[in-house]
Amino acid sequence: MKTAISPTRVENYPEWYQQIIRAADLAEVSPVRGCMTIKPWGYALWENIQRELDAQIKALGHKNVYFPMLIPASFLAKEAEHVEGFAKECAVVTHTRMVRDETGKMVPGSPLEEPYIIRPTSETIIGEAYSRWIQSYRDLPLLLNQWANVMRWEMRTRMFLRTSEFLWQEGHTAHANATEAHAEATTILNLYANFAENWLAMPVIRGEKTASERFPGAVNTYCIEAMMQDRKALQAGTSHYLGQNFARAFNIKFLNASGVEELAYTTSWGVTTRLIGGLIMTHSDDDGLVLPPKLAPTHIVILPIIHKAEQRSAIMEYCDKLAHQLRAIHWHGRKLEVEIDSRELGGGEKAWSWVKKGVPLRLEIGGRECEAGNVSVSRRDKTYRERSTVPIDALLADVPQILDAMQTGLHTRARDFQTTHTVEINNQTDFYDFFTNGDGGFASTHWNGDAKIEAKIKADLNVTIRCLPLTEDAHVRGTCPFSGEHSAQRVIFAKAY
Amino acid sequence: MKTAISPTRVENYPEWYQQIIRAADLAEVSPVRGCMTIKPWGYALWENIQRELDAQIKALGHKNVYFPMLIPASFLAKEAEHVEGFAKECAVVTHTRMVRDETGKMVPGSPLEEPYIIRPTSETIIGEAYSRWIQSYRDLPLLLNQWANVMRWEMRTRMFLRTSEFLWQEGHTAHANATEAHAEATTILNLYANFAENWLAMPVIRGEKTASERFPGAVNTYCIEAMMQDRKALQAGTSHYLGQNFARAFNIKFLNASGVEELAYTTSWGVTTRLIGGLIMTHSDDDGLVLPPKLAPTHIVILPIIHKAEQRSAIMEYCDKLAHQLRAIHWHGRKLEVEIDSRELGGGEKAWSWVKKGVPLRLEIGGRECEAGNVSVSRRDKTYRERSTVPIDALLADVPQILDAMQTGLHTRARDFQTTHTVEINNQTDFYDFFTNGDGGFASTHWNGDAKIEAKIKADLNVTIRCLPLTEDAHVRGTCPFSGEHSAQRVIFAKAY
Structure with missing residues (x-):
């Protein structure tokens, strides 16, 4: 059977992955080494992940902030393991202007006295601030988070999974004692695990890393690990209990309730645009991307099928009305996103373009559906040919349950796959x-x-x-x-x- | 009369501005030259600006994307005016690791063959992509936007107004003809102006820049200009019609409907965290920040006033119930954000902390209010001593109108000031x-x-x-x-x- 994506997963899994990204128009390799350009469909996925995760993080009492992206090189050196972990892969800013040399070529001018690195993660610059912001036990816990870009100069890169620049959220908290800080690290691990399971429909194993895989400077690194369809593991999020390591390196001290000075206990934790890579590799098939409905940028696409010019206005009106009705439905905190694709393209080409983009439901409406008050429904979790014709009212009543069933179905399938392997x-x-x-x-x-x-x-x-x-x-x-x-x-x- | 902020606006306006930021805990100068750290209260303002602007930009058909933050130095040089404008203030990445020298000091290692600059703006890297993405008139218009950090190595910096790194949105569009591109630039100018007037309550003049103040590489630069309370102007947003300048530099060509190859016409436009500086300087007074209610992170703070321990539970219950009722009210697209401040602090110190943060409404509730079913209401746009005691039901009914009146009042006052001067x-x-x-x-x-x-x-x-x-x-x-x-x-x- 011919598939929309070539090669298939079985034929060449890594190349299949690249082709899925291309066919769904999620992102592309950029002219900047190891970096990608995230295109509208891919970025909309990230926005959906952000919106939900941000709300969940805030619901636990964290507030968002923004720290500078440049870090003085001397800060990095303050925590011994941290500098060993990150010095070998950081982008270094050494000059602050470009000038023309004698041949007219643009070259760096104005050298900096102390170089800066582009943040690979922000424990150090945040540690410096915390040492000033925290004075008393009344200032604790300090629960902050930021959404930012970070840079790690990776040798082998792959879109979404490992790129030199990536987008993430990084939480940084400080606490008055080890128990509370440790509880924070596990609370966030559970938040990540639940988000992966319930939103990405991606089953994960919660665990702790061994010493050799720990975050540089951490006491404990907790992680969620998912299984991709090639049965390889993907580390999908990490939460670190840092003990007093960074507090010691940056002098984060507070007066406890008895008036005695103590070092604070800190944590840090993050998830990145890598989650999109996990989502792609957990659910997609040989016809393209498959999206968990809760994160789909578009839940439903309506495809008018117009064979004769005189049908056009009736069909388009019917489609507009249906879209309007569907958009009034709230589902998991959002109104349903519905698009009408009225491009002048062959019906097959048009439908396949949405299959490849992973849109959960496709509704085809031609003259026959229009006259009968029906709609032809295709689900992305079934084969292309499988479709059912139902009355509009039945569809409107059932849509939330259909999407719920698809979300659950993807999760179950992935869970079974993980269990089997x-x-x-x-x-x-x-x-x-x-x-x-x-x-x-x-x-x-x-x-x-x-x-x-x-x-x-x-x-x-x-x-x-x-x-x-x-x-x-x-x-x-x-x-x-x-x-x-x-x-x-x-x-x-x-x-x- | 003693004021909460010293010096006052009249005494020393620039220093007053810094003190407002400190008193409201919006941001601080960072150890990275020219960069600031945006703290929770300041970042929440940016999130509110983002949420609304993003929705308005998307409503016009733009989609969000993300391009790499690094730009090959050679890209910058492709547009002659552009490179002259930005080469002298860009951060240059020249190395990709830090290593220890013979003395043990961390110094840059692994030099890059071609340096990268951190984006001061993204016309060049986006131009390169558009040259590949755009082939036919069917690909136009291409309407993209990104929310990102950018860097311009400024000599004199001031928090929010001019920082080396700042946050912004940058729109980049391509069109099939000059008329449409020009219309896009003015449509966005109007969007910015309406946002400034209706959300920031900041009156602006819409106009065009002279040649000497144009964006490097633009044909026309349009701007909104606001007047601060020291009667100086603040450029609060710009929208550029780029003609075919960047299309020529980056070879952005398309086949028109007649099959003839043409250069596209492009625009770019942006607003930045500078808007927060404008907001501060338009409305704040000698007692601290004054926030337009539509952008306030917290609309209402409830201050329980407990003189005797036996009153505590009744008063707290009363406050909780009131907060719950207020939070059910929708106002301009958000539920009202209500905070109960139950810190153990003197009533005066507590109330003043919220005055300085600019929260629109303060509700004080003591034993007397509790018994009578009343609440004591203080508005941030009136003096500290002015307050009125009203029944809870009246407050619940009137809150939306009160906030509307405050929003309009701030705008009118600023408009009058601008007109007068x-x-x-x-x-x-x-x-x-x-x-x-x-x-x-x-x-x-x-x-x-x-x-x-x-x-x-x-x-x-x-x-x-x-x-x-x-x-x-x-x-x-x-x-x-x-x-x-x-x-x-x-x-x-x-x-x-």
């Missing part, structure tokens, strides 16, 4: 076989906690420990198949993006 | 006197169009032509008082930010 593996041979000859996926396996074993598996198989799951069923004692030693819990191994 | 001046002596010995303001004066006269006045008085107003009453023929020559219209001269 998550396997408990208890010996080393099976483990190596799973990742070399087998299909791969998530291996739930015991591990003694030794970083050398972790490193060897990475070197041998390019497989990493995605996380130590927080779920109870992972907390069973057992034997590490790589060392024969005691293991306190199962961990998730996988290849990853 | 805009003077028709018809001879050179009066003109020089107005700007040296007089109070200054806007001088509506004839001018023969000679850039040399414009330059001399700037050198003599630090006064510039703010714009050639678009209004009919400015389009009267007359005599230029500086040259004795014919003048086609009056123009606005003023000192400016």
